[in-house]
Amino acid sequence: MPTNTNTNRRCAFATEAMMIRALHAYRTARDAARNSGADVSAEYDPPTFEALSDRYGKLLWEFASERPVTISGAMAYLDLVAAIIDGERSEQRGEEGGSVLSVELDFGYALELLASVRRWLNDQDVDELIKEERAKLAGSSLGEAIDLVKAAGRDADLFALIAEFRRQHHEVNTLKDPSDEVVTRLSAELRAVRYKLNKVRPVTLRGVLAVLDLGSLIDDPHYWPAEAIEGLREIAAQEGRS
Numbered sequence: 001m002p003t004n005t006n007t008n009r010r011c012a013f014a015t016e017a018m019m020i021r022a023l024h025a026y027r028t029a030r031d032a033a034r035n036s037g038a039d040v041s042a043e044y045d046p047p048t049f050e051a052l053s054d055r056y057g058k059l060l061w062e063f064a065s066e067r068p069v070t071i072s073g074a075m076a077y078l079d080l081v082a083a084i085i086d087g088e089r090s091e092q093r094g095e096e097g098g099s100v101l102s103v104e105l106d107f108g109y110a111l112e113l114l115a116s117v118r119r120w121l122n123d124q125d126v127d128e129l130i131k132e133e134r135a136k137l138a139g140s141s142l143g144e145a146i147d148l149v150k151a152a153g154r155d156a157d158l159f160a161l162i163a164e165f166r167r168q169h170h171e172v173n174t175l176k177d178p179s180d181e182v183v184t185r186l187s188a189e190l191r192a193v194r195y196k197l198n199k200v201r202p203v204t205l206r207g208v209l210a211v212l213d214l215g216s217l218i219d220d221p222h223y224w225p226a227e228a229i230e231g232l233r234e235i236a237a238q239e240g241r242s
Contacts, residue, residue, distance in 0.1 A: 013059055013063040014073070014079065017080050018079065018083055021083055021087065023046045023052055024049065024052045024100045026044075026046055027048075027049060030043060030046070056100045057101055064113050066116060067116045067119045067123070068117065069120075071232070071235065071236035072236060074120055074121070074236075075232065075233060075236055077113045077116060077117050078232070080110075081110045081114060082224065084106050085222070087099050087100075088106070117212065118209060118212050154203045154207075155210075158200045158202055158207050159207070161193060161196055161200065162211070165193045165197060165214065165217075166214075166217070169190060169217050172187060198225075198226070199227065200227060201228075202227070202228055203231060203235075205235060207228075207231065208232045212228060
């Protein structure tokens, strides 16, 4: 995909894509009302489905692979991914107007958006580590050093669960001679750890990144790391207040 260096445009594209999706859904509802005999002549007439799909596709092609530049930008990316998932679920329920593009293409862009957020989070994680090391080298006081240790351990329980999930996932997928009984037992244990993971909200960018990275192991098209996203929202709010 092309590389776009226009920072302001990169910040706005996700919200523009959400707008196009909303217009697409509105067009669907408006046409349905007109086809049922309602007078919609006084209502806004949006662009055609073809024009909306073309504009949306070009937008995602240009920007989906570009990492966000701020926390609010990352949230916009994730909101767009959520909209894509909701659109696919609408299609499964037989509702019209959920997908602006084909489900396969839309989901492909959703994965690209998540990868872009992961890369951005990884950059933030590296920056946090550099800041911590600089603080230590600057001769921080005992109290400040304790705060650094506490900050590093705020997601300790989450990381322990992720490590356990990865261990069990590896065990399930590397059985040399699996029996139905063993696979059933290990799969149940894996689901139990995943259930616990889904209840833990990360409080650091490093924790959010770890949960998003874990998504690549979970074979579930409907998996959505809700607590990780809410954790990122809280971090964004804190950044906005600081």
